[in-house]
Amino acid sequence: SQQGEEDPQALSIQEGENATMNCSYKTSINNLQWYRQNSGRGLVHLILIRSNEREKHSGRLRVTLDTSKKSSSLLITASRAADTASYFCATDESGAQKLVFGQGTRLTINP
Amino acid sequence: DTEVTQTPKHLVMGMTNKKSLKCEQHMGHRAMYWYKQKAKKPPELMFVYSYEKLSINESVPSRFSPECPNSSLLNLHLHALQPEDSALYLCASSQEVGLLVYGYTFGSGTRLTVV
Numbered sequence: 001s002q003q004g005e006e007d008p009q010a011l012s013i014q015e016g017e018n019a020t021m022n023c024s025y026k027t028s029i030n031n032l033q034w035y036r037q038n039s040g041r042g043l044v045h046l047i048l049i050r051s052n053e054r055e056k057h058s059g060r061l062r063v064t065l066d067t068s069k070k071s072s073s074l075l076i077t078a079s080r081a082a083d084t085a086s087y088f089c090a091t092d093e094s095g096a097q098k099l100v101f102g103q104g105t106r107l108t109i110n111p
Numbered sequence: 112d113t114e115v116t117q118t119p120k121h122l123v124m125g126m127t128n129k130k131s132l133k134c135e136q137h138m139g140h141r142a143m144y145w146y147k148q149k150a151k152k153p154p155e156l157m158f159v160y161s162y163e164k165l166s167i168n169e170s171v172p173s174r175f176s177p178e179c180p181n182s183s184l185l186n187l188h189l190h191a192l193q194p195e196d197s198a199l200y201l202c203a204s205s206q207e208v209g210l211l212v213y214g215y216t217f218g219s220g221t222r223l224t225v226v
Contacts, residue, residue: 033214040199040222042115043154045214088153097208098167099144099215101153 005102006089012108019076021105023089024069030092032065033099034074037086046074046087079109112137117202117218125226126192132221134185134202142208143185144215145177146201154201160185161208192225199223 007022025032031050035043049056049065049072056063062075076083089102115136124130134143142161146154158177159167165177174196176188185202199222203215 030209031211033211035214035217040148040150040220042117042201042217042219043203043215045216048211048214092209092211097161098156098159099211100156104153106151 006087006105008105009103010106010108012110013079015079015081015109015111017079019079019083019107019109021074021087021089021107023072023074023102025072025089025091025102026070027091028094029067030094032063032072033090033092034061034063034072035088035090035101037088037104038084043088076107079107081109081111083107084109113216115202115204115216115218117200117221119221120219121222121224123224123226124189124192126194128192129188129190131189132187132200132202132223134187134218135183136204136216137183138204138216139182140204140206140216141182142205143179144203144205145185145187146203148199148201148220150198158187159208166208189223192223194225197224 005024033048034046037043047058060077065072086104086106088104090099118133145157148154157171160179163179174191178186199220201220202218205215
């Protein structure tokens with residue numbers, strides 16, 4: 001079962017601009033994670049935010065989590081062509097011991 | 112070693128064939144996972160192994176048979192597959208099930224085509 005809904009499904013921006021992706025989920029979670037996938041290959045873990053955290057930074061990435069709204073956002077600042085990929089949020093559901101992925105956002109950075 | 116290694120990278124098999132996918136990690140992770148991903152879709156969980164024991168089977172058809180011979184190795188045995196089973200099969204590992212600190216480490220996947 002897929003818990004997360006991501007918005008937008010696709011995003012195309014110019015290099016240097018910021019990209020924002022949103023994720024909504026339905027159940028209680030231990031944490032929420034964001035992953036990147038290039039060209040249908042393996043996923044790369046970007047950042048993990050725990051349910052008791054509201055914001056986290058890692059380099060050009062900023063993640064927020066609002067557990068009252070069951071939503072999260074991923075902001076990529078100063079985008080680069082190499083950021084072109086699909087981005088997935090994934091929730092570690094409380095008591096479920098498994099990671100469930102959202103539908104994903106396909107991000108295209110135009111040079 | 113901070114990688115999950117999957118072999119083969121590509122596999123084409125007939126519907127009567129038997130084949131196996133292999134996944135290996137040497138990070139000391141005690142949880143390992145198989146995911147299936149169709150084109151332009153998110154990964155879908157198939158199996159979870161915790162301390163070499165199967166802990167979750169997401170109602171996967173019996174033509175897919177997982178095996179965890181030791182803490183570093185995870186196999187997925189394939190038999191009598193259907194064309195709709197063609198997909199990217201991803202293996203992942205984590206420190207432990209339910210105690211995530213750093214997220215999952217994924218392999219590059221095996222691109223399976225059933226003909």
